[in-house]
Amino acid sequence: MEDHYGKIMDVDTTGASLETGKQEGLSYGGVEASERIAERDLKNMEKYKTKIKNVSKKTNIDAAIIAAIISRESHAGTILKDGWGDHGNGFGLMQVDKRYHKLIGTWDSEEHITQGTLILCSMIKDIQKKFPQWTKEQQLKGGISAYNAGTKNVQSYDRMDIGTTNNDYANDVVARAQFYKRNGY
Numbered sequence: 664m665e666d667h668y669g670k671i672m673d674v675d676t677t678g679a680s681l682e683t684g685k686q687e688g689l690s691y692g693g694v695e696a697s698e699r700i701a702e703r704d705l706k707n708m709e710k711y712k713t714k715i716k717n718v719s720k721k722t723n724i725d726a727a728i729i730a731a732i733i734s735r736e737s738h739a740g741t742i743l744k745d746g747w748g749d750h751g752n753g754f755g756l757m758q759v760d761k762r763y764h765k766l767i768g769t770w771d772s773e774e775h776i777t778q779g780t781l782i783l784c785s786m787i788k789d790i791q792k793k794f795p796q797w798t799k800e801q802q803l804k805g806g807i808s809a810y811n812a813g814t815k816n817v818q819s820y821d822r823m824d825i826g827t828t829n830n831d832y833a834n835d836v837v838a839r840a841q842f843y844k845r846n847g848y
Contacts, residue, residue, distance in 0.1 A: 667723035668787050668806070669799030671840045676804075678838040680831035692831075697838030700734065705846060707739035711756065714773040715848065722780045727848040728803075729780055731840035732757055732810065735832070746770025755779065782810065789814040808833035 678694035679687075687703075689696050708715075708730055715733070719726035736758035737743050746769065747753065752760050755770035757779025764782065768774025787806030790797075793814060794805060801820055808823040809816065811832040817823045824830050 669803035671725050671727055671803070671837065671844055674800045674804050674837045676837040676841070677834045679835040680829045683829045683831055683835055686829075694838045697835050698842045701731065701839035701842040704734040704739045707741055708733065708843070711739065711771065711776070712848070714776050717773055718776045718780050721777065722784055724780050724783060725840070725844070727840040727844035728783070728807070728836070729776065730843040730848045731836045732779065732783065734839050735836050740771055743770065783807070786810050786814060790817060793817070804833050804837055807836050
């Protein structure tokens with residue numbers, strides 16, 4: 664059921680922006696930068712692989728996408744302080760925002776990963792309703808963008824990342840997800 668929401672390997676992507684690359688100590692952006700960052704998080708991600716796979720089965724969201732969001736949001740937990748990031752508003756591996764959601768589970772639990780993934784599912788469904796003419800893959804990418812900046816921010820396919828963190832959220836996450844897909848997720 665991994666392609667329930669579309670096939671991640673068929674989603675087009677430009678990868679990380681130069682700004683995201685620079686934040687990560689790279690002198691470049693693009694798919695190459697996204698893959699390099701995802702690769703750095705690969706070893707830490709292994710701790711959560713079983714939980715990610717379990718959540719993937721329950722939610723029909725590809726495990727590679729969950730891993731990619733965890734990489735983008737928290738570098739597989741390595742940048743969190745007691746599970747918190749984003750100036751104390753984002754919680755857990757998937758950085759669920761306490762201002763908009765009642766937090767579930769501990770920061771690195773399967774319950775937390777399930778909550779974050781179900782939020783992603785609801786965003787994809789909102790984008791499906793908003794853009795029924797888009798392909799499944801386009802709707803999937805739109806849902807990933809909405810996970811960061813909300814459904815209202817997604818106005819068109821080509822400009823969906825304008826207004827997301829570093830204006831590259833969906834493109835970066837998709838490129839990381841494609842890397843994780845090729846690496847056992």
